[in-house]
Amino acid sequence: MRKRFSLVLIKPSHYDDDGYVIQWLRSAIPSNTLAVLYGLALDCKERRVLGDDVEIVISAFDECNTHIRPERIARQIGSGPGLVALVGVQSNQYPRAMDIARPLRAAGVQVCIGGFHVSGCLSMLPEVPAELKQAMDLGISLFAGEAEGRFEQVLRDAWQGTLKPLYNYMADLPSLDGVPMPILPATRIKRTGGKITTFDAGRGCPFQCSFCTIINVQGRKSRRRSADDVEQIIRRNLAQGINRFFITDDNFARNKD
Template sequence: MANIVLVNPRFEVSYWGLEHALPLLGKKCNVPTACLPLLAALTPPEHHVTLVDENVEEIDFDTLAQADIVGLTGMIVQRRRMLEIINELKARGVFVVVGGPWVSVQEDYFDGLADAIFVGEAETTWPQFLDDWKHGRHQYRYEQAERTDMTTVPVPRYDLLKTKNYVFGSVQFSRGCPFQCEFCDIIVTFGRKPRLKTSAQVIAELEAMRTAGLSIGFIVDDNLIGNKAAVKVLLADVHAWQEREGYPLQFFTEASLNLAEDDELMELMVAANVTVVFIGIESPNEDSLKEAKKYQNVKKGGTIVERVRKVQDAGLEVWCGMIVGFDNDDTRIFKEQADFIGQTDIMHAMVGMLAAIPKTPLHARLKGVGRLDLDDEQTFGTNVIPLNMSRDELRDGYIGLMRDLYNPDFYFDRLENLYLTREFDFGRARNAYLRHHPWRRRRAQLFDAARAFGLFLLLMKNVPDAQLRQVYRRRMWKMLRSRPNPGVMFVSVVKCATHYHHYTMSREMSERRTLVNTF
């Protein structure tokens, strides 16, 4: 039997990390990485597995030194911390294996340190490695010959997670995306043919999440609707489960903009209690979209603004990803991006500078023409050297755009446009269910009111900026007078906490004028 410890390194402060808001919510991390509990489920039962997430607990290196195998995962933005952890472990003579998104695209990053690496998916290679290790014949590099058959994936070991420390849980319905965006590494890792789990698998995972005490789930699929026909069946079954169980789980997920072209699919997502969808919009500049081969966003059935509003009107709040620094962008793009966000009433826009991830077509193209900064320690925040502006102009324009988007008045104007002027109904399917179950509705309203009041008090106590506290009080009073619904009030106070994170992060970037490399 092997004593195995699987480790997720801590993140630096990031847009989605919500580090400035988490103390207000009484949590330590937004969401657990999906791979660790899955790897634990894939581990043969004769082994003992422990999960360590540095985002919720300190790493005890002396305890890790007693393990037979320490497995380390990590995304691109975690790579430096991964190196620090591996160096600490190797100094103690620990056997270390590495997998995850970063090593899958930059295989030589841990040369001379890792005892084994896993490239891409690991549903078959992880058990294979453990058998090889047991017999003293392990390889250095493991990569599956075939894509994982998702119908064979077990229920993750949610029971090994310290779930009380997380805002959300994570669940996966499918892998793969049919599109060919030049900058994206998803099709490199998971391919362009979407593969789905069965309804029985997904519902078993939902039951396990529920047992673990989680009430919100992030469906981590990079594009939930890659196979529309198949996911409709799955969503219909999730809807039936929600109805049967009284809507115990709320979801948010990621999807492509062609969602707006399918009314039935939007209805099914809402019925399954998907409340938020993150869409990779990237740019209002159509030439930039064509450059990036983001053809699914090019004019089709209306403008991008019209399609976003159609998704919102269907009952799905839209968050989005935006990118600046395409070859077809010049310094006008920053105002164009801000104008677009204002027109769509999107509150949460994750803006990034174009970055070239190894193994992607973008990386190959820019490397071929000498437009990559290969210094791993550079501080412009991206390895791409832009074409129609300087690196300083790109960095400063990006920072200025982030400040503009999270200017309190601009942010809360978008909130009020969506929730007051347009009367957006957050959690439409669950709300309809509760209207037919008055006792449950009353209990839910009391719970939401208590949560909203408690979180608001924490904001007033812990936000150090008096002017910002005043903005929150004024805007929440207007929301309460205009739409005195406990559920809407709780969502709105959460928006205040989220705003505090994004506002603080954008101001810190502005003060530093240097950016951690995020590619």
Template structure:
């Protein structure tokens, strides 16, 4: 008889070019996925879904702390104890490491699940016959595709019965994904935060999805193009709780596009209300370059926004058209950035190198134009990378075009095509 369920939520790292696991002395921002799943598990505990069963939750972010594999294995050998290892938020460049970890645990008969954008995006766009998904099935590693709000009870129940399914596919219909309006709130482990440079820094998702159709993007094929949002009241509750419990005062809101929230005004007003309580939260968010309601930027500043990340991608209109980014209009870039600057908000742009109309001669000219004319405060440059789950990847695969088979390199910092 099982008296105890121990759940290890692990955010795997990746391998560097020499094959070593990437791990830093201190992390920068905690994984929101870890916090979301921790919160869902705590909700199961609070509702006593499994009666008097004792449930322990342990979180690890392998980018900032060494994973105690032997200790985890010893836990699995405790009498009357069921162990479940969940490798969460796995991106494509982290998949090889996640697979290796999963195999180690499965070799010791420990139940293992893998979820995140790699498995979800692959299944969404290519199906379950892909070699990497099939390898998971062969190793009896459970695959999760999509989000598990409203489904976590079912998965844990199957685990306790010893009947985990090969796959849980919750993203079949991208138009009708799970409603997160009143979903359980994320919960960040103080133990994990000890491994981060700024314990007062946090992450949170206030919404999911993006209405646009950029061909390089995986978000829209996993979280959908229909915006889904946490209620402003619940967001305020989360920020208030974390402020009093952990002193969390700065957030990176992980929403792919905060500007397309239907409840953006109510969310800003809820955060402004916190400031009036003496809870002074500041945050960074991701937004697009399309037109916004006239008071969006003003309210963002009043709510405590100090920086925005904008997916500019290119200053070449031909590139933007080729990648389905019709919402970006180069002639409006200066005006939009000035509006953010006028509100005292720093602008950090993302820029992609390797788009269809980039050439050795054109790229330096475009970057000079970005620096001298557009003038964002910061820019981060990324190589165009065909990620499983994107339209670009699927079409390249259909055409039989070469892509580097080493998933470790699919991090936008290596040439892969």
């Protein structure tokens, strides 16, 4: 019998001024980071990075269009090995991410948080801020940087129960050439208004605008997906009946060719 590893990817929403989680029946814009991480997770599953006898069971939720109940997720994972990855967490979403993470940790679930807040703080601040230290004190693992080529190490550590407090890849931003494609299952895409999916065409920007955080997090080297990779992303989505795309890029106009 194959063993099972539960991987739950969650893109948290954030609170409004009255303390309610902002959420819609159908959200307007899909999460690019969720698509990137789902694609990387699928690649890890297909390559059986945890061993031939281990099935990675992946779930992906965007809190902008889905109620997230930590106790239900803890039950879903059960007593077996698993990981909840709170992905693409921006600064205004960090308090909500922590409110999802705390009850999961109390239930003994392994949790990691990645995204712009963790990456930006580690990149731009002279020392690790209190809210990140607080997360690590709770046993939450932090991930700074981009996950291409690194996600399988996080999964292996989670499988072994040896997650590190901090994975910091800010000094080594990966190439996007030939990496696993961003993809979301059609069932998730149907929760966006107009059934729209997403992918990022490129990251990084060579310019130096003084107000820009992007260059401190995604770097000043232009990294982009090839035309062939973009074609494959579009074809794979068409195969699951999805033909509308929200395409992101740090700067669409930065490449001369």
